[in-house]
Amino acid sequence: AQSVAQPEDQVNVAEGNPLTVKCTYSVSGNPYLFWYVQYPNRGLQFLLKYITGDNLVKGSYGFEAEFNKSQTSFHLKKPSALVSDSALYFCAVRDPGGYNKLIFGAGTRLAVHP
Amino acid sequence: SAVISQKPSRDICQRGTSLTIQCQVDSQVTMMFWYRQQPGQSLTLIATANQGSEATYESGFVIDKFPISRPNLTFSTLTVSNMSPEDSSIYLCSAQRGQGNTGELFFGEGSRLTVL
Secondary structure (H helix, E strand, C coil): CCEEECCCCEEEEECCCCEEECCEEECCCCCEEEEEEECCCCCEEEEEEECCCCCEEECHHHCEEEEECCCCEEEEEECCCCHHHCEEEEEEEECCCCCCCCEECCCEEEEEEC | CCCEEEECCEEEECCCCCEEEEEEECCCCCEEEEEEECCCCCEEEEEEECCCCCCEECCCCCCCCCCEEEEECCEEEEEECCCCHHHCEEEEEEEECCCCCCCCCEECCCEEEEEC
């Protein structure tokens, strides 16, 4: 069965520093991977996805993520964090060989301090 | 992207009652899903809302408790039946355009239910 893990409940970063939010996955074949962000009392917003091709994908708000097949990881990164990036981040996976459902990780709370 | 509107945005309900949540998408979509989220926690898929046929439920969720309708390509409802305090949660509607597994899902703002 497909699954995704986010090993950190919370990540703390100083404004202006680079940030990384970690994600690892488990699927039977090649994965389709997604990152979403959720601000307080809001729905989820799509950031970026990896389907195929270049391992480095760029998304909204200056975020990017690197797909690493050997490490089964899809870490979210940003070169310079903003206080406004503080939110809950979810990694999600779809098994291309399975049904259409999107399975989410537990979420990582990002806190960017001034 | 698609704009998804959910009603109600929040409600306080009495134990034993039922509540129907409506989800309206601003354009036709191929797939619609219902998720549940405890505040600050991950999302759990309840079911896939199939247009013109019965919803497909995930393990642990049954039609009698969470009946779902999807009469057309832009609208779906989720009913939480015979509610108990354990049903207090945020219920999120999501949708996808296009076929297959490569498209991203778009989400509504959620419906926060509190059951007393």
